[in-house]
Amino acid sequence: MSTAAPAIRLTGLTKTFGAVNAVDGVDLDIAAGEFFSMLGPSGSGKTTVLRLIAGFELPSAGTIELFGHDVTGTAPFDRDVNTVFQDYALFPHMSVLDNVAYGLRVRGVGRSERRERARAALEKVRLGSFGDRRPAQLSGGQRQRVALARATVVEPKALLLDEPLGALDLKLREQMQVELKEIQRELGITFVFVTHDQEEALTLSDRIAVFSDGKIEQLxxxxxxxxxxxxxFVAGFVGTSNIFDDAASHSLLGRGGTHSLRPEKLSLTAGEQSAPAVGDAGAGERRAHGTVAELVYVGSSTRILIDLDAGQRVVVVEQNDRHRGTTEQRGRRVTVAWRDSDLVALPDRSHAPDTPVPGIP
Known part of the structure; x- marks a missing residue:
């Protein structure tokens, strides 16, 4: 990471709405040229932080610096950032080219120059031939790219994106994730991306801040x-985890404390390989016997829920590299094994998200 001043620095950032601390003392540095994501469930504070950076909200306490300058009380139009929203907010009566050029027009850029810069911006998002069309003639993904072009044509030092892919269907959203990362690399500017989609954050980001209750849970x-x-919280919210409390850890792992184990780290074999029901399997491995309770087919993989004889339910993820008949596997006896090195010890300072059955969305 560069030792230069960060693109964005938040110090003790707090925002209250009545008795609610929407943002609670956030300290954060975001580097120049970084694709940075703020991830969390609804109400976690991530969108409020974005609005504070943009200037749409003023903090109750703390400071905001953009490229070394304190902008805590500065109006949005005087901050060298731009924002892309989920609904794109394109002008339906204007052509695509005029939509992209609008910000330059407001800034007093001459007609010839602004149209030239707007065409160049459209070329960067691979829509160079779409300038004469109206927004209604474009697909959702194309409108999203027009919004990106409009936001970047004014050459902001940072671009703020408030769940810009949320309105797209799954296939298009996955396509746009790849394109968005490519555009960010080409432009070389800081992207601050807000999302509640864990996979999206993992796919796009250089770094991620996971928010919970107005604070950064992990960075x-x-x-x-x-x-x-x-x-x-992080173990359960980002992907799926088998989380073992102190009692389960003693029973299954032979140690106390709270632990996390990702489903893909577990291996599954048919039948009971050996007794007892829980124990060492040698070479730093452990295993437990159980019964298949349910199978969830998700295309490339299957999530298999196992009721262990020791009393816990775990989820195992197996890739579908061969035919799997789900119905006849329910109720069969299996042995689950894992490596001690794949266990993550967790402090008991946070709550787990509301996911009572692992593996079931």
Whole structure:
């Protein structure tokens, strides 16, 4: 990470609405040129932080710096950032080219220059031949790219994106995730991306801040967030985890504390390989016997819920690299095994999200 001043620095950032602390003392540095995501459930504070950075809300306490300048009380139009919203907010009566050029027009840029810059912006989002069309003649993904072009044509130092892919269907959203990352790399500017979609954050981000109750629960790279969650909340919210409380850890793992184990880290074999029901399997592995309770087919993989004889329910994820008949497998006896090195010890400082049955969305 560069030692230069961060693109965005938040210090003690707080926002209250009545008795509610929507943002509660957030400290955060976002580097220049970084694709940074703020991830969390509804009401976690991520969108409020974005609005504070944009200037649409003023903080109750704390400071906001953009590229070394304190902009805490500065109006939105005097901040060197731009925002892309979920609904795109394109002008339906204007052509695509005029929509993109609108921000330059407001800034007093001459007609010839603004149209030239708007065409160049459309080329960057691969819509160079669409300038004469109206927004109604475009697909959802194309409108999203027009909104990106309009936001970037004024050359902001940072772009704020408030769940811009949320209105798209799954296939188009996955396509746009790839395109959005490519556009960010080409432009080389800071992207701050708000989403509640864990997979989206993992796919796009250089770093992720996971929000809960107005605070940052964990900050790190996608790999760090997924492989080394630091609380039960992060382990349960980002992907799916088998979370074992102190009693379950003693029973299954032979140790106390709270632990997380990702479903894909578990292996499954038919039948009871050996007794007792729970124990060491050698070479740093452990295993437990159980019964298949349910199977959930999700295309590329199957989520298998196992009721262990020790009293816990776990979920195992297996790739569908061969035919799997789900009906006849319910009720069969199996042995579940895992490596001790795949266990993540969790502090008991946070709550787990409301997911009573692992593996079932």
């Amino acid at each position: 790190g790279t996608p790999t760090e967030i997924y492989e080394q969650p630091r609380s039960p």
